Amino acid sequence: MESTTLWTETVPGGATWSHVLKRGTALRMTDVEGGANVAAYFLNFEIPAERFNLPDTLKAQHTARLTKGHALYSDMGRILCSITEDTVGWHDPLCGISNGAQVEKKYGKLSYQQARNEWHQNARDGFLIELGKYGMGSRDLHATVNFFSKVTVDDTGDLRYSANNSKPGDYVELRAEMNVLVVLNTCQHPLAPGAAYAPRPVEISISKVSPPRTNDPCRMLCSENTRGFLLTELFFL
């Protein structure tokens, strides 16, 4: 895809980032060191009551994992973003985010007073603080996606975390199909093994991209997505 990079920055591990990603641009997240996890939540910036709906995303595309070609659906039958590039192959939509009690139990408490900006942070607090800046709160935080992480489900329904899913330099690109408030958090995946608090950084870049054509791979993935793109385009008529 032809693109022009408009912005790049590095978000450290354990941090929260937000941006109103404009229709006609794409957000690329690159795993700098390998083993990153980026929890993500999306809202229609113009009508924030419309936000990411995980069940609608999964059932429309008959999937329990996310990769290139998939669309991220809102609760209004429209597409917030679509995944236009992906070198990872599996992103976890099932397991949600860490919270304060969990991080303390797993990694121990480490306060800001003790450790300054190396303190132990959790994803839920990060999301709630960031949503608060836009006038929203805990009622507005629904299910999230974990980019770069893989958790499989076996025949009995048990969850299995897959280590080494994402390598240094792996990236995933999200094309905004409307003006989307994107909120990201780089805390560790809640099922990541190991006793070390070691959230990884991610590089963020924003590019200008062309709109999805009639033969766009995300639009053509399934008839559900063809209708989803049509309904999203209707929003702008």
Next chain:
Amino acid sequence: MATSILQSSQLMPHDALHSFVVEAGDPFLLELDKGQVVRIVDLEGNQAVDTLFYNAHDYADRYSAQDTIREQGNVYLTTGTQLISTNGNVLLTITADTCGRHDTLGGACATESNMVRYDLSKGHMHACRQSFMKGIQQWGRGLEKRDITSNINFFMNVPITPEGGLTFEDGVSDAGKYVELRAEMDVLMVVSNCPQLNNPCNGYNPTPVQILIWDSNVH
């Protein structure tokens, strides 16, 4: 945890405090006190019962599908499953289950998602979110669309494959199967008895369910 843990209940319907029949396409809201037990009976079989739970004293603290499946390490709900809230509280525990499998990833049907999933012309068919919206608006205690989050689908069969596939399959439930939950704190239960006609979740024939409540001193 096994896929399903079949467990019947000793509670007798004639001891129940309340018994309600909820027709397909209707909402149903009820507060449960800590210790009370609720049984949902699939009266005619293969009926999805979309259900949300809230801390009765703080609706912002509500059932979380992702926290529930992660904490139990399994995507399916059955006997022994603790329903976890966004604040990490145990809202209810599934104490009996004669069906063996309940979904919490498939969400609720909505007129808008029906247009995406089936056809643009399906947008005027009745859907669970219509019932949820009507139910919470009639309840009238400040609940809004943003409070309708990822729900439980009792009696619904949504298998996930090791390759990451997800499908809506014919139900494993049958007439008379039930699931029973004990309230671990005071909770608000919000039900939509699913009207979906476009997939096998209700066997293409939505039917009534029964909801029974027992007081804590009975069990």
